[in-house]
Amino acid sequence: KNEVEQSPQNLTAQEGEFITINCSYSVGISALHWLQQHPGGGIVSLFMLSSGKKKHGRLIATINIQEKHSSLHITASHPRDSAVYICAVAKYGGSQGNLIFGKGTKLSVKP
């Protein structure tokens, strides 16, 4: 079993819909990252969090350390949000901040 599991693997939504992507992990962590990978491959760091909730524009990330679970929400989704969203965790006590990556959730937002 992977140490970081994301769901769903693929998600298709209509423009304007509220979207939730989930991430569960099985190890102790010092931080969790949400990343966005565009079709060309480039990666953008969206959030890094270790507790609670963060918001940036239409994006909201939450984490529940006790339940080892995080969610990424997109409000009022738009076709430009189409990308692969990756959850990655920094293992507690891991060497040099080595990240463990989930397999990603491919989001497609239709106009």
Next chain:
Amino acid sequence: GAVVSQHPSRVICKSGTSVKIECRSLDFQATTMFWYRQFPKQSLMLMATSNEGSKATYEQGVEKDKFLINHASLTLSTLTVTSAHPEDSSFYICSARGPTSFLILETQYFGPGTRLLVL
């Protein structure tokens, strides 16, 4: 925000040649840089951790003589794929981490990636 660049963004080479990929932190000093590899439809996999002025630490299964890493300055790390073969074709991504403080947890800033195709 912090910016990390990679060069080249795309490279095609013949089997047996060597390819150098550069990773630069543009507006901060990166004490640590990471090199990842991503095969199609797969997760990113850490290849090695590079600390400025010291030897890189390679993950299990990654050949250090094949993937040469040099982190000669606080803003530049290079990955050289030596004697590249078609199975080395992949997407190579670097990330950089600045000096940590007790206020800031692990923050990594990712480069845009380099797509390598070995013919």
